[in-house]
Amino acid sequence: MHVTAVQTDGVFSILWLVIALPALGALVLLAGGKRTDKWGHWLGVATVAASFVLSLILFFALLGKDEGERQYTQHLWNWFSAGSYSVNIDLLYDPLSAVFLLLITGVGALIHVYSVGYMEHDERRRRFFGYLNLFVASMLVLVLAADYVGVFLGWEGVGLASYLLIGFWQHKPSAAAAAKKAFVINRVGDIGLSLGASLIFVTFGSTSFAVVSAHADKASGATLTAIGLLLLLAACGKSAQFPLQTWLLDAMEGPTPVSALIHAATMVTAGVYLIVRSNFIFSLTEDARTGVIIVGTITLLMGAVIGCAKDDIKKALAGSTMSQIGYMVLAAGLGPAGYAFAIFHLLTHGFFKANMFLGAGSVMHGMDDDVNMRHYGALRKAMPITFATFGIGYLAILGVPPFAGFWSKDKIIETAFGDNFLVGMCALIGAGVTAFYMTRLMLLTFGTTKRWEKGVHPHESPKVMTYPLIALAVLSAGGGLLLAGDWIVDWLTPVVGEHEEHHLAVGAVGMSLIALAVVAAGVAVAWFLVGKRPVPKEAPSKVSVFTRAARADLYGDAFNDEVIIKPGVVGIRGLATVDRSVVDGLVEGLAVALTAISATFRRVQNGLVRSYALTLLGGAALVLLTLLAVNFG
Amino acid sequence: MSVTPFIVLSAILFTIGCVGVLTRRNAIVVFMCVELMLNASNLALVTFSRANGNLDGQIAAFFVMVVAAAEVVVGLAIIMTIFRSRRSASVDDASLLKY
Amino acid sequence: MVAFWILAPVMVAAALGLLFARKAVHAALLLAVVMISLAVLYAVQDAPFLFAVQIIVYTGAILMLFLFVLMLVGVDASDSVVETIRGHRLFSTIAGLAFGLTLVLGVAQVSFGTVIGLDSANKDGNVPSIAQILFTRYVFAFEVTSALLITAALGAMVLAHRERLTPKPTQAQLAAQRIKDYAEHGKHPGPLPPPGVFARHNAVDTPALLPDGTASEASISRVLAARGTVKSAPDIAADINELDTPGGDA
Structure with a gap:
């Protein structure tokens, strides 16, 4: 749909404050140093909470407008201009940004509160909150920018914050390596975004959404496909989609609130946002959309399979995140029919996955930071609130009615079947596998028998941690209400456009029943394989090829090692040799030659003042001769 | 009274001064040659003053003399200092600042 | 012009003597000849003030300073005539000849126009006229030279000064x-x-x-x-x- 926004007025002119508050918080916390240690974390919470309140005010103000008027831009300043090209720092507030604002600031505020408890004993808590605020500010820039360059600014900002937070416990080599890995792989995606933005500029002469959306249909199909594929590459990097998925599992080295906020609820969904935001491009290019669908489908299956084999509770959840984002990307690839459901699933996933990650953090908090699920078991009595909230998240991700996930995932599967039977089947199987690994996770953690390590005394987390859990559980349970009366679809229509309804042979209800049956089968399999058997404390080593592959992240890292890193190392070694022998040889040879020449000519500097005077007189004679030759010649 | 003979004389004296600076090694004599060059230029200035019919040339010559006096005072003091430490007034001996 | 044609050969000869005199004292005396001859030429060219200054300041003061330093350095020391820098004397002569010939040829070809003479400029007398210009148009330069002279005097004192290293015996x-x-x-x-x-x-x-x-x-x-x-x-x-x-x- 075209972006034809009007200038902000009235209540909408506070839009910039939504970004400015967390940015100010980050500035104060990071520049303020130790003197902010005492109250810094509450400042971090306060800025994000205030942003949430502003977002709510803006949301209701937008709700009060007619459907056609729900787009506002705020011009802040001109960033730079070169010739006819100028980039303004403009904010775009429309229904899509509005829901993102609520998700980021809402979930962000809850996670900030949770972090106050979770990071209580960390010496560098103030810095942690500074980074979190920086992340929130960057993410808000990303979703509010009215320009691809502005999006890029936020995109890099969240990448930086993600890097800083994954490596927050930098004393652990694994965390430092994970941060580096995330950063490098994200660069690959960022190249996609920068090239995409450049191609957009070359094609349209501007990078603002308004201009691009107005002229998108005039560009050639091949160009649009190229732009779409480049943006898809960007989305793959940021959203951990195949083939750039490997960083997300390692990113779990960061503190759990980070995993919840950045690597589950918000940042990793930026790719979905980018695709939906660029709907005016993707709507016009079938080929790029097909690419998006393929990537989404592969990732949703890969993530689910990886999730089945992980014993690390956070990595299992990370696999699940990959898989769920795969669903969103798949939905986004389905075009106008799927955009709204992609965003819908993004929102509900943001609720229940943040809920479960925070629950996992709560479990780790009680289990002395042990992440191995084989050391858990029977925690439902020790941690009742965590269990209850986690359970709601579990039901939500499974897609059990009436929890949030049912409404969103079901719609995606339904739409996928409407587009292509094979893709639909993949989505359906993914739902079954999801049921399996989530049930396995639940059973290993909260069910079965105690397998605790010695000296571990599980206990419920403090209230500052459980209240956010309860709030997110409520959202996970009730998030499906957003679909009531097709509200979310209508709400997003000004952004993503109208879509035609699919009518499946089995009908919507029949589809839901089939999906539920598949989910039930997955739960049953998990019950018989995990719940009915004793769980060994050590992961069994004699396992099938498939389990081994899943444990090795389906060889994503091995593939990268073999195909990219090893040839790269060989190539770089070769280049280094060339550099040493040829380039350095040239340079050093030049230096040697110059040294020899200088050694000869420096003899001229013999220290005898009379020699210098002779050259002076010789020069004067030459000048005189020249003057004479010019004047009388 | 023509001007040219005076200027030619001035040029000849100046050149002799130049060559003296180049060939003599005794710093004091080198200094004398520099004075000779200054005097040669003074002759030219006085001559031009007469040719042009104003006194600016003479004023310039006067200033040259003042500057020469100052220069000689400092220069000779330097020569004295060097002589005191090196027991030599040869310009070739002070050649440490080289390659 | 008579004075000029008498003095010019004397001056050139004395200046050349400066080049070849082995003793520095002789060089100083030859320079005195050149300077006094110059003073006469100044007088010939309607510059009586510079005539006096040349005699008093140059020949009287500066040259005496030279002689004074010569006495300190060693009046008897005579320079060796052997050139120590290889080829230096040859090249100096060539460069000097090239420079001098070019200069002389160039100057000789220039037409200086009619000579105005200083009769009108020296109407009130040479010294009052010079003072008139010196203390009006050139007063700033004049003051600057005073600073220069003071600096030079101080500099010479600093350079010639020797610190006493041991206490003076009683x-x-x-x-x-x-x-x-x-x-x-x-x-x-x-x-x-x-x-x-x-x-x-x-x-x-x-x-x-x-x-x-x-x-x-x-x-x-x-x-x-x-x-x-x-x-x-x-x-x-x-x-x-x-x-x-x-x-x-x-």
Whole structure:
């Protein structure tokens, strides 16, 4: 749909404050140093909470407008201009940004509160909150920018914050390596975004959404496909989609609130946002959309399979995140029919996955930071609130009615079947596998028998941690209400456009029943394989090829090692040799030659003042001769 | 009274001064040659003053003399200092600042 | 023009002498010739003030300063004529000739127009006219030269100054040292004997005779002894004899 926004007025002119508050918080916390240690974390919470309140005010103000008027831009300043090209720092507030604002600031505020408890004993808590605020500010820039360059600014900002937070416990080599890995792989995606933005500029002469959306249909199909594929590459990097998925599992080295906020609820969904935001491009290019669908489908299956084999509770959840984002990307690839459901699933996933990650953090908090699920078991009595909230998240991700996930995932599967039977089947199987690994996770953690390590005394987390859990559980349970009366679809229509309804042979209800049956089968399999058997404390080593592959992240890292890193190392070694022998040889040879020449000519500097005077007189004679030759010649 | 003979004389004296600076090694004599060059230029200035019919040339010559006096005072003091430490007034001996 | 044609060859010859004089004193005297001749040429060219300044400041003060320094450095030292830098003299001569010939040829070809002369400029007298310009148009430069002269004087003082490294001995210390020398080395503590008891011509080069009839080396300057201008003992003896024989009243 075209972006034809009007200038902000009235209540909408506070839009910039939504970004400015967390940015100010980050500035104060990071520049303020130790003197902010005492109250810094509450400042971090306060800025994000205030942003949430502003977002709510803006949301209701937008709700009060007619459907056609729900787009506002705020011009802040001109960033730079070169010739006819100028980039303004403009904010775009429309229904899509509005829901993102609520998700980021809402979930962000809850996670900030949770972090106050979770990071209580960390010496560098103030810095942690500074980074979190920086992340929130960057993410808000990303979703509010009215320009691809502005999006890029936020995109890099969240990448930086993600890097800083994954490596927050930098004393652990694994965390430092994970941060580096995330950063490098994200660069690959960022190249996609920068090239995409450049191609957009070359094609349209501007990078603002308004201009691009107005002229998108005039560009050639091949160009649009190229732009779409480049943006898809960007989305793959940021959203951990195949083939750039490997960083997300390692990113779990960061503190759990980070995993919840950045690597589950918000940042990793930026790719979905980018695709939906660029709907005016993707709507016009079938080929790029097909690419998006393929990537989404592969990732949703890969993530689910990886999730089945992980014993690390956070990595299992990370696999699940990959898989769920795969669903969103798949939905986004389905075009106008799927955009709204992609965003819908993004929102509900943001609720229940943040809920479960925070629950996992709560479990780790009680289990002395042990992440191995084989050391858990029977925690439902020790941690009742965590269990209850986690359970709601579990039901939500499974897609059990009436929890949030049912409404969103079901719609995606339904739409996928409407587009292509094979893709639909993949989505359906993914739902079954999801049921399996989530049930396995639940059973290993909260069910079965105690397998605790010695000296571990599980206990419920403090209230500052459980209240956010309860709030997110409520959202996970009730998030499906957003679909009531097709509200979310209508709400997003000004952004993503109208879509035609699919009518499946089995009908919507029949589809839901089939999906539920598949989910039930997955739960049953998990019950018989995990719940009915004793769980060994050590992961069994004699396992099938498939389990081994899943444990090795389906060889994503091995593939990268073999195909990219090893040839790269060989190539770089070769280049280094060339550099040493040829380039350095040239340079050093030049230096040697110059040294020899200088050694000869420096003899001229013999220290005898009379020699210098002779050259002076010789020069004067030459000048005189020249003057004479010019004047009388 | 023509001007040219005076200027030619001035040029000849100046050149002799130049060559003296180049060939003599005794710093004091080198200094004398520099004075000779200054005097040669003074002759030219006085001559031009007469040719042009104003006194600016003479004023310039006067200033040259003042500057020469100052220069000689400092220069000779330097020569004295060097002589005191090196027991030599040869310009070739002070050649440490080289390659 | 008569003065010019007389003085010009003298000046060129004297200047060339400057190049070839082996003794620095000779060079200074030759330079004095050039400078005085220049002063005459200034006078010829209606510049009586510069004539006086040239004589007083240049020949009188600056050249005397040169001579003074020469005395300090060693008036007798004569330069070696051997050139130490290879090819330097040849190239200097070539460059000098090239420069001089070009300059002379160039100047000779220039037409300087009609000579106006200083009759009107010197209407009120040369010195008042120069003062008129110097203290109006050139007053700033004039003041700046005063700063320059002060700086130069201070600079010369700083350069010529030598720090005293040991404390100055008092008279008591000197006396004690003298007695100590006498005790340790037998050095005579009193004043040295004066020379020239038998003053015939230049008394300072004639050593005093000790009571035993030998000449006292301590009574004459060591410099004179080093130059070998001291009358030797036999010469003195001969003198004594000469004095003794005819008159016999000594």
